Amino acid sequence: MEMLSRAQWVSAVGAVVLAIVVLDLVRRRRLSEEYSLLWVVASVLGAVLGFSTPLLQWITRLLGIRYETSTVFFIGLVFATVLLLYQSVRLSRLGQDHLALTRELAFLRHELERLRRGAPETQEPN
Amino acid sequence: MAGSDVLVIVPALDEEASLPGTLAEIRAAAPAVDVLVVDDGSRDRTFDVARDHGLPVLRHTVNLGVGAALQTGFRFAIEHGYSIGVQLDADGQHDPRFLAALVAPVREGRCDLAIGSRYVAHTSYQAPRMRRLGMWMFSGVVYLAIGHRIADTTSGFRAYGRRVMEVCVHDFPRDFPDAPLLIDLARRGFRWIEVPVEMRARVAGESFYTLSKSLYYPYKNMLASLMVLLRRRERS
Numbered sequence: 555m556e557m558l559s560r561a562q563w564v565s566a567v568g569a570v571v572l573a574i575v576v577l578d579l580v581r582r583r584r585l586s587e588e589y590s591l592l593w594v595v596a597s598v599l600g601a602v603l604g605f606s607t608p609l610l611q612w613i614t615r616l617l618g619i620r621y622e623t624s625t626v627f628f629i630g631l632v633f634a635t636v637l638l639l640y641q642s643v644r645l646s647r648l649g650q651d652h653l654a655l656t657r658e659l660a661f662l663r664h665e666l667e668r669l670r671r672g673a674p675e676t677q678e679p680n
Numbered sequence: 681m682a683g684s685d686v687l688v689i690v691p692a693l694d695e696e697a698s699l700p701g702t703l704a705e706i707r708a709a710a711p712a713v714d715v716l717v718v719d720d721g722s723r724d725r726t727f728d729v730a731r732d733h734g735l736p737v738l739r740h741t742v743n744l745g746v747g748a749a750l751q752t753g754f755r756f757a758i759e760h761g762y763s764i765g766v767q768l769d770a771d772g773q774h775d776p777r778f779l780a781a782l783v784a785p786v787r788e789g790r791c792d793l794a795i796g797s798r799y800v801a802h803t804s805y806q807a808p809r810m811r812r813l814g815m816w817m818f819s820g821v822v823y824l825a826i827g828h829r830i831a832d833t834t835s836g837f838r839a840y841g842r843r844v845m846e847v848c849v850h851d852f853p854r855d856f857p858d859a860p861l862l863i864d865l866a867r868r869g870f871r872w873i874e875v876p877v878e879m880r881a882r883v884a885g886e887s888f889y890t891l892s893k894s895l896y897y898p899y900k901n902m903l904a905s906l907m908v909l910l911r912r913r914e915r916s
Binding site for chain 1: 718736737738739740741742744748751752755756854
């Protein structure tokens with residue numbers, strides 16, 4: 555097995571630390587299992603590439619990249635992009651949920667005040 | 681309801697100053713219609729002002745956008761059996777004296793949507809130049825999309841028939857319900873008429889259209905118009 559370059563060490567150790575942090579966040583219920591998935595995938599990928607020089611070299615050649623370190627950066631960038639896009643999609647969904655809840659609240663409050671007053675549904679011309 | 685089949689929906693954001701005038705004008709011009717105020721997360725006394733008028737008020741706890749406020753009004757209209765919903769801004773821009781003219785074609789079944797338009801006949805309204813450019817552009821977008829010209833795509837003074845409201849309750853733009861909405865409704869087979877109205881400068885408060893929005897508006901409505909065309913056509 556070839557010696558690991560310094561960049562690989564950084565990537566590998568970083569990935570392991572990331573995995574530990576992510577799993578600990580899940581354990582403390584600060585991060586839901588659903589959202590942990592992408593992060594776990596990323597850290598496993600980082601660790602594999604960090605520890606396996608042949609795989610990293612193979613991917614580097616496949617992508618036509620000159621240096622292995624660039625491959626590591628490239629993969630990190632792809633991951634960040636995918637994660638941000640995923641979060642934008644989730645945010646849009648949350649926005650819709652938030653609208654529906656706010657509207658429901660408006661109707662419920664109106665109904666509650668009407669019932670409290672014992673008022674009929676009709677509008678009196680004033 | 682008090683025998684009226686028309687509900688005037690007044691979306692209001694921080695309009696405590698102009699709301700009383702608008703409500704009084706509606707009362708004077710059309711005493712028979714019912715009025716609903718949708719307070720879209722105002723930080724001033726808009727909600728209390730509307731309630732003190734003895735009107736039903738629906739209050740969004742947070743600001744959701746003028747489209748969302750209108751959609752809330754549509755749901756109220758449908759749940760309470762109204763057959764026509766009229767959108768009328770709280771800021772005094774829309775003159776309630778044109779309510780009857782706007783409602784008539786919908787009630788007579790001549791159209792599903794009546795748009796109060798500044799440009800069908802000569803009116804005294806003079807928009808700022810950038811605004812005019814935008815209006816002209818979106819009129820063009822609508823023409824390209826549906827093959828008919830709608831002179832005033834940005835008018836917020838409209839009467840919606842019940843079937844239109846039933847569609848809009850499920851799918852409606854959250855902000856700026858303009859060109860993409862009109863394209864969508866036309867593609868669903870709804871008929872519209874433009875009714876000449878006069879519009880005034882706002883009485884008080886701030887317009888929905890601030891600088892950042894004036895940059896976002898063309899982008900959003902261009903993209904949304906394109907997306908309407910790319911989606912499968914639905915008949916209603």
